[in-house]
């Protein structure tokens with residue numbers, strides 16, 4: 001097996017197979033070892049409860065890290081005197097309390113809601129150096145794919161699988177097919193990794209990566225920051241792929257070096273040596289291959305209710321009849337109806353009332369810098385009712401404050417919040433009202449995702465800032 | 480896990496493509512710490528529309544749902560599977576499923592049966608008036624007419640489903656192999672072992 005040229009994914013997979021069934025067919029279910037398990041409050045309580053009922057323990061609490069993010073309100077968590085403020089919603093409070101109880105009782109390291117490192121689980125993992133190249137990383141959340149940005153094999157799992165990993169540190173999995181997305185060239189000015197991944201999903205469709213693990217390859221990714229790579233890999237799931245990854249390189253190594261959970265000293269040197277071997281071999285064959293020219297990527301926004309419904313900011317909203325597939329035509333009609341949009345209208349003429357800068361896709365320091373650069377010296381339009389910035393973690397928040405970005409945002413009329421998932425999903429108090437439109441840096445424009453009846457337009461942080469300033473979807477390059 | 484062999488009954492002809500898990504169970508239902516009672520919120524937005532298939536008397540407690548491509552895409556929430564079970568659904572037929580959903584369905588003893596679009600279209604037609612049968616052992620979907628549609632299923636999953644095996648129990652039975660792997664890993668990739676040894 002080792003003599004055949006292998007892809008990056010296959011190398012990581014092979015290094016983690018604990019046991020294969022007696023059959024030799026590699027498509028069969030294997031037992032795969034899991035190196036890192038991130039746990040949050042929403043998808044874990046039933047898993048811990050089931051462990052307790054079965055009298056089982058957590059096999060490797062030392063490889064597990066818990067942090068609350070999804071339903072935690074993003075308003076102040078501490079009173080001026082330092083006392084913890086209560087959470088109003090009793091169900092959210094109970095779910096949080098469950099994680100607060102479960103983590104220590106199973107011996108798991110827990111980052112408290114008011115700890116400086118608290119944040120969205122997918123921001124925290126890489127930031128703490130918990131997510132490492134070549135590691136298998138899971139979390140009960142589909143955007144776990146993000147950690148592929150550091151060269152890990154990372155994917156979302158359901159609660160029964162969370163329970164399985166807690167109990168056994170393994171998963172029963174079938175090997176995925178491999179898919180290469182190659183982007184050569186250079187992204188144009190004002191075009192960000194978010195625009196690129198939205199464009200990619202537009203090309204491959206939401207089912208394009210189903211059953212596959214994507215490896216993003218080419219000069220564009222080689223020249224991309226770790227933050228940008230995390231953004232790209234994060235949305236692999238929107239393209240149907242359970243995981244997406246980029247070969248680790250010096251950019252990743254220097255990002256990770258010195259982070260709290262990253263290896264140190266001699267262990268670091270040995271790790272880097274192995275990490276350098278994690279590249280797709282010359283001659284390895286992918287099951288599917290897509291090539292995209294970087295020059296074709298424009299600032300991109302979504303117009304519908306599926307992440308594949310995207311267009312360049314200068315384009316017009318498509319007519320449902322323009323799609324070949326009849327079921328796609330019907331879906332587009334439904335989408336436009338829900339979104340309150342007419343075909344043929346320029347997307348840049350669409351007014352917005354809300355702006356959300358945050359989520360595990362775009363809440364890292366680079367994202368906040370990009371948005372702040374657009375907002376500096378400007379104010380949000382009067383028609384923008386609600387604009388919030390939600391840093392991905394307490395550390396991102398502190399860094400931004402040191403750079404004075406918080407003032408740029410608040411001067412522009414934004415609210416500066418505590419870290420969490422916030423308006424990315426409608427399960428905490430940050431919601432978009434029915435019928436209103438939101439320029440959002442998150443990853444899903446599903447029906448009701450930001451609140452019942454809410455209309456989401458996905459875009460980059462710079463584009464969301466441009467929307468805030470103009471009160472409509474706008475080309476940031478023209479500001 | 481619940482043992483499953485044959486599922487027979489009415490099938491809700493939903494037919495929609497890209498039914499995401501936010502549609503199957505919206506996020507505001509996820510604040511629970513239990514697996515029970517989520518049926519009330521299942522397909523909430525679809526059920527709010529008048530004349531939706533869930534409202535049709537004949538489909539009350541129907542065990543099967545028929546949907547379009549990419550069923551269960553989006554969020555990994557297993558609450559989607561729990562909500563479906565709670566409303567009485569034990570099988571979904573669609574041309575394709577998201578990888579995470581099909582895993583979640585399996586863990587909860589819900590059959591996710593993949594069939595080509597033309598066969599799904601035929602079943603959507605039959606479902607309006609007649610019941611459908613899914614025979615897991617023989618891997619075949621049949622109708623009261625001549626239809627016999629064979630489907631694929633992973634042999635490991637099939638065995639677990641037919642025998643109602645506890646997957647964690649099965650894995651724990653390979654405890655030695657896991658321990659062996661951990662020893663090799665500690666030798667070859669030692670930095671993977673000690674992340675939390677660094678104190679804050």
Ligand code: SF4
Nearest residue numbers: 143359360421424425
């Ligand atoms: S920010 Fe949104 S997508 Fe990311 S983990 Fe939170 S809820 Fe999921």
